[in-house]
Amino acid sequence: MKATEFDERFDAGEDMSAHVDWTKARRLNVEAKRVNVDFPAWVVTGLDRQAQKLGITRQALIKMWIAERLQ
Numbered sequence: 001m002k003a004t005e006f007d008e009r010f011d012a013g014e015d016m017s018a019h020v021d022w023t024k025a026r027r028l029n030v031e032a033k034r035v036n037v038d039f040p041a042w043v044v045t046g047l048d049r050q051a052q053k054l055g056i057t058r059q060a061l062i063k064m065w066i067a068e069r070l071q
Contacts, residue, residue, distance in 0.1 A: 001019060010016050039047070044058075051061040 047058050051058045
């Protein structure tokens with residue numbers, strides 16, 4: 001199947017999962033990279049309070065807030 005036909009069928013709402021080799025699929029730009037950031041104690045306390053309110057970890061909160069700002 002040519003890419004144009006694949007695109008047309010996909011755009012028409014057809015289920016194309018049978019035509020995809022999922023063992024070779026990869027997501028771009030999601031490679032994790034470790035970054036260390038030092039915060040004052042009062043910032044960490046505030047982060048922990050907000051994370052607890054949302055029921056998530058401090059790290060998840062920081063990731064979520066940064067992702068929102070970058071959009």
